[in-house]
Amino acid sequence: MSILVYTESENGKFKKAALEVVSYAKAVADQMGTSVTAVAVNADNAETLGNYGASKVLSIKDESLNSFNAKKYAAAIEGAAKNEDAKVVVISASANSKYLAPLLAVGLEAGYVSNVIAVPSSVSPFTVKHSAFTNKAFANTEITTDVKIVGLSNNSFGLVETEGSATVEDFSPSIPESGVKVESVDKATDKVSIADAEIVVSGGRGLKGPENWGMVEELAEVLGAATACSKPVSDLGWRPHSEHVGQTGKPVASNLYIAIGISGAIQHLAGINSSKVKVVINTDPEAPFFKAADYGVVGDAFEVVPKLIEKLKAFKAANA
Amino acid sequence: MKILVCISHVPDTTSKINFTEGDTKFDTSGVQYVINPNDEFGLTRAMWFKEKQGASVDVVNVGGAETEPTLRKALAIGADSAIRVNTEATDGYSVAKQLAKVVNDGGYDLVIAGRESIDYNGAMVPGMLAGIIGANFVANCISLEVDGTNVKAVREIDGGKETVSTTLPLVIGGQKGLVEESDLRIPNMRGIMMARKKPLTVVEPADANAETKAVSFEKPAPKGAVKLVEADNIDELVNLLHNEAKVI
Numbered sequence: 001m002s003i004l005v006y007t008e009s010e011n012g013k014f015k016k017a018a019l020e021v022v023s024y025a026k027a028v029a030d031q032m033g034t035s036v037t038a039v040a041v042n043a044d045n046a047e048t049l050g051n052y053g054a055s056k057v058l059s060i061k062d063e064s065l066n067s068f069n070a071k072k073y074a075a076a077i078e079g080a081a082k083n084e085d086a087k088v089v090v091i092s093a094s095a096n097s098k099y100l101a102p103l104l105a106v107g108l109e110a111g112y113v114s115n116v117i118a119v120p121s122s123v124s125p126f127t128v129k130h131s132a133f134t135n136k137a138f139a140n141t142e143i144t145t146d147v148k149i150v151g152l153s154n155n156s157f158g159l160v161e162t163e164g165s166a167t168v169e170d171f172s173p174s175i176p177e178s179g180v181k182v183e184s185v186d187k188a189t190d191k192v193s194i195a196d197a198e199i200v201v202s203g204g205r206g207l208k209g210p211e212n213w214g215m216v217e218e219l220a221e222v223l224g225a226a227t228a229c230s231k232p233v234s235d236l237g238w239r240p241h242s243e244h245v246g247q248t249g250k251p252v253a254s255n256l257y258i259a260i261g262i263s264g265a266i267q268h269l270a271g272i273n274s275s276k277v278k279v280v281i282n283t284d285p286e287a288p289f290f291k292a293a294d295y296g297v298v299g300d301a302f303e304v305v306p307k308l309i310e311k312l313k314a315f316k317a318a319n320a
Numbered sequence: 321m322k323i324l325v326c327i328s329h330v331p332d333t334t335s336k337i338n339f340t341e342g343d344t345k346f347d348t349s350g351v352q353y354v355i356n357p358n359d360e361f362g363l364t365r366a367m368w369f370k371e372k373q374g375a376s377v378d379v380v381n382v383g384g385a386e387t388e389p390t391l392r393k394a395l396a397i398g399a400d401s402a403i404r405v406n407t408e409a410t411d412g413y414s415v416a417k418q419l420a421k422v423v424n425d426g427g428y429d430l431v432i433a434g435r436e437s438i439d440y441n442g443a444m445v446p447g448m449l450a451g452i453i454g455a456n457f458v459a460n461c462i463s464l465e466v467d468g469t470n471v472k473a474v475r476e477i478d479g480g481k482e483t484v485s486t487t488l489p490l491v492i493g494g495q496k497g498l499v500e501e502s503d504l505r506i507p508n509m510r511g512i513m514m515a516r517k518k519p520l521t522v523v524e525p526a527d528a529n530a531e532t533k534a535v536s537f538e539k540p541a542p543k544g545a546v547k548l549v550e551a552d553n554i555d556e557l558v559n560l561l562h563n564e565a566k567v568i
Contacts, residue, residue: 070447070457070459071457094478095459095460095475095476095477095478096477096478098443098459099447099459099460099475100447101444101447102412102416102443102444102445102446102447102448102450102451103447103448103450103451103457105413105444105447105448105451105531106416106447106448106451106452107451110531111411111413111531111532112412112413112442112444112531112532113442113532114441114442114443114444115441115442127535131441132439132440132441132537133331133337133438133439133440133441134333134438134439134441136337136539136540137337137339137537137538137539137540138537138538138539138540139440139534139536139537140534140535140536140537140538141532141533141534141535142532142533142534142535143531143532144530144531144532144533145531178456179456179486179487180456180457180458180484180485180486181484181485181486182482182483182484183472183483183484183485184482184483185477185480185481185482185483186480186481186482186483187477187479187480187481187482188479188480191479192479193478193479193480194478194479195478195479196478196479198567199567199568223568231501235500235501235502241462241496241497242476242479242480242481244496247333247357247438248357248358248361248495248496248501249496250476255567256561256565256567256568266333266334267333270333270438276567277561277565277567279557279561280546290546291546292543293546294543294544294546294547294565295546295547295548295549295557295560295561295565296546296547296548296549297548297549297550297551297554297557298548298551299551300551303551304551304554307551307554308554308557308558311554311555311557311558312558312568315558315562315568
C-alpha cells in the first residue's frame with residue numbers, strides 16, 4: 001500500500017515537476033507511514049528518483065509510449081497503481097498530466113482533486129487544500145473514495161532531496177489501443193515553457209509593438225525564464241497565442257513573475273495570481289497591477305528593462 | 321452531426337468571491353452569472369458547425385433552476401434546444417456521470433465542453449465524461465475540424481501545440497483558439513425572442529455518487545502593499561529579489 005507518483009520525463013530526462021511530485025509524495029507517505037513508488041515511462045536514470053524520496057521505481061520501456069497519449073499513459077499508471085495497491089496517486093499539473101488524470105480517475109474509480117498546493121491537512125479523512133475561483137480563493141476538499149488522486153500545482157512544494165535510494169523494477173502494463181493519434185508536434189525546444197518555468201517574464205501593450213520584444217527575451221534569457229504576454233498582445237498578433245497568460249490563456253504558477261507594460265486587468269491577474277512573487281514595471285502608477293504586485297517600478301520600460309538586464313548580468317557574474 | 325455543448329454557469333470574472341455559513345458555502349449574493357468563457361468559445365465553434373455543416377446543437381447544464389438564464393443565453397446565441405439536469409453540481413465526477421446519461425440518451429456524436437470552469441478550475445469533467453462513455457478525448461483543444469466521422473484537432477501543450485487525428489464520438493475540453501474572442505456572439509433581440517420559444521427540457525438526475533466533498537473555503541491572506549523601487553535604483557530591485565524575496 002505505497003503512494004504512487006507519476007514522474008514525467010522528456011527525451012528520457014525527468015522534468016523538474018517530476019522531482020517535485022516525488023518530494024511531495026514522500027511527505028505524504030511520511031504522514032501515512034508508508035513509502036513512495038514512482039512510475040516512469042521511457043526515462044533514463046530512474047534510480048535518481050531515490051534522491052527525492054522514492055524507494056521503488058516501476059520503469060516502463062515501451063516504444064508505443066514514445067509520443068504522449070493520454071489514454072495509453074492513463075492505462076500504464078492505472079496498471080502501476082493496481083500493481084502496488086496504491087491508495088494515493090500523485091501527479092503534476094503539466095498539460096499532459098492534467099490530460100490523463102480524469103481518465104485515470106475513471107479507471108481507478110478514484111476521487112481526483114487538482115491544483116493542490118499543500119500536503120493533506122488530514123489523511124483520515126483525506127483532505128487537501130487547492131486553489132479555486134481562478135486563484136481568488138482556496139478550497140479544502142475531502143476525497144471520499146478508497147483510492148485518491150492528487151494533482152499538485154507546479155512550484156507549490158519545491159524539491160526536497162533526501163539520502164534515500166530507489167530500487168528499479170521493469171514494469172510492462174498492458175496498453176490499450178487509442179483512437180487519438182499524434183500527427184505532428186510544434187514546440188520550441190530551445191525555450192523554457194511557461195508551465196515548467198520558475199521565472200516568467202511577461203510583456204503587455206505598453207511595449208508598443210512586436211519589434212520591442214528583444215529586451216523581454218534578453219531579460220528572460222538572463223534569468224533562465226519563460227516569456228509570456230497579455231491577452232491584447234496575443235490578440236494583436238504581436239506574440240503567439242501559446243504565450244498568452246491569464247484567465248483564458250495559460251495559468252502561471254511561477255516563483256517570480258515580471259510584468260512589463262501590463263496594466264493588470266482582472267482577467268490577467270486571475271491567471272497569474274498563484275505566482276509567488278510579482279514584479280510590475282509600468283509608467284502609470286495607477287495601473288491596477290501595482291495593487292497585486294510585491295515589487296513595483298514606476299518608470300518607462302524602455303529605460304528600466306535594459307538597466308535591469310545590465311544589473312542582473314552583473315549580479316549573475318558576481319554570484320557565478 | 322449531433323453536437324452537445326456543456327454549459328457551466330459561473331460567476332463573472334469581476335465578481336467578489338466571498339463565502340457564507342462559516343466559510344462552507346459560496347456567497348451568491350450580488351453575483352452576476354455568465355456562460356463559462358471556455359464553454360462560450362466551444363459554443364461559438366458549434367454554431368459554425370451548425371451553419372456550415374448542418375449540425376444540430378444542444379446545450380446542457382447540470383444545476384438548479386437558477387442556471388436557466390445562462391442556458392437561455394446559449395439558446396439566444398443560437399443553440400437549438402437546452403437540457404437542464406435538475407440536481408446540484410456537487411463534484412466533477414458526479415457531473416460527468418449526469419452528462420454521460422444525457423449523451424447516451426441523446427446519441428450525440430460530438431461533446432464540446434470547456435477546458436475548465438473559471439469557478440472550480442478542476443479541468444476534470446470533459447475527461448471523466450469521455451472515460452465513462454468510452455469516447456475519444458482531446459483536452460486543451462484550440463482547433464477542431466470534422467469531416468464525416470474523421471476529426472483533426474489541435475491541442476495546446478506545454479511550450480507549443482500538437483495536431484492529432486481522431487474520430488467521432490469525441491469529447492473535447494475546448495478553449496480560446498477554437499474561435500477567437502472577436503468571433504464571440506452577443507445575442508441580438510431576435511435571438512433573445514427566439515430563445516424564449518426554444519425547448520428547455522428539465523430532466524431528473526441519474527444515480528451518481530460524488531467522490532469529493534468541499535469542506536470549507538478560505539480567501540488568501542490580504543497582501544501587503546507593493547514595495548516601490550525608484551527607476552534609477554534598479555540595484556535595489558535586484559537586491560530585494562535576491563535577499564528578501566529569494567527568487568533569484
